[in-house]
């Protein structure tokens with residue numbers, strides 16, 4: 001059994017329990033449910049965008065504790081001030097130490113920034129939660145969904161005004177799961193079954209992703225030079241967590257990376273300006 005299998009097994013139990021205590025109607029009646037969402041696609045494609053999706057992550061199955069003292073509100077606000085285009089907030093508790101409250105807090109602290117609910121979505125109920133907790137987009141992971149589930153869930157997400165980031169790890173997942181109902185395609189450099197992380201994954205898949213999707217490279221990114229290589233390969237979005245969260249000042253680390261990255265980009269029009 002892989003770690004991903006264990007996470008999904010646990011997730012099914014968790015979703016059933018939450019559904020039993022909070023009916024869909026309660027989520028639909030919550031104050032944030034009707035809010036107008038912010039577009040991550042627009043934020044990442046805006047001229048001058050840093051392209052960075054900055055993640056709030058306390059721990060992970062591959063790294064253990066990364067940061068168990070950081071405050072959600074100040075860290076995410078710091079990320080935004082330092083130039084993050086989009087925020088990603090883990091809501092999985094058992095494996096990543098995130099909570100629904102983290103997402104709600106990040107929403108309240110950053111009303112105008114697109115926020116990704118980072119979790120393992122396997123059921124439409126979780127889309128209602130995402131909307132009720134203040135998310136603007138959700139992650140759908142091809143490795144744990146059938147192609148039908150990807151297209152059904154992404155259609156339902158759109159009906160709620162949520163954008164969809166489809167995560168793939170190889171050619172096979174991309175070929176079978178890419179639906180025109182998704183907005184952004186993320187290539188995870190980390191294999192969720194083995195934890196092996198390599199940016200070659202993104203480099204190999206870049207050309208196979210049609211250009212109408214915003215291309216995001218995810219995980220294991222630490223250095224501006226690597227980002228420039230990936231940008232040249234066609235990636236405009238960079239999902240980064242650990243490199244920031246493991247430092248004592250995540251926002252300052254982001255600011256340094258943005259400065260370094262933009263100074264190395266060949267075209268001034270893509271330069272981030274605060």
Ligand SMILES: O=P(O)(O)OC[C@@H](O)[C@@H](O)c1c[nH]c2ccccc12
Nearest residue numbers: 188218219220221239240241242243
């Ligand atoms: O902390 P990193 O190596 O910068 O990675 C961030 C993000 O890509 C990673 O947390 C992630 C990518 N896909 C996921 C799916 C579930 C949980 C976590 C993830």
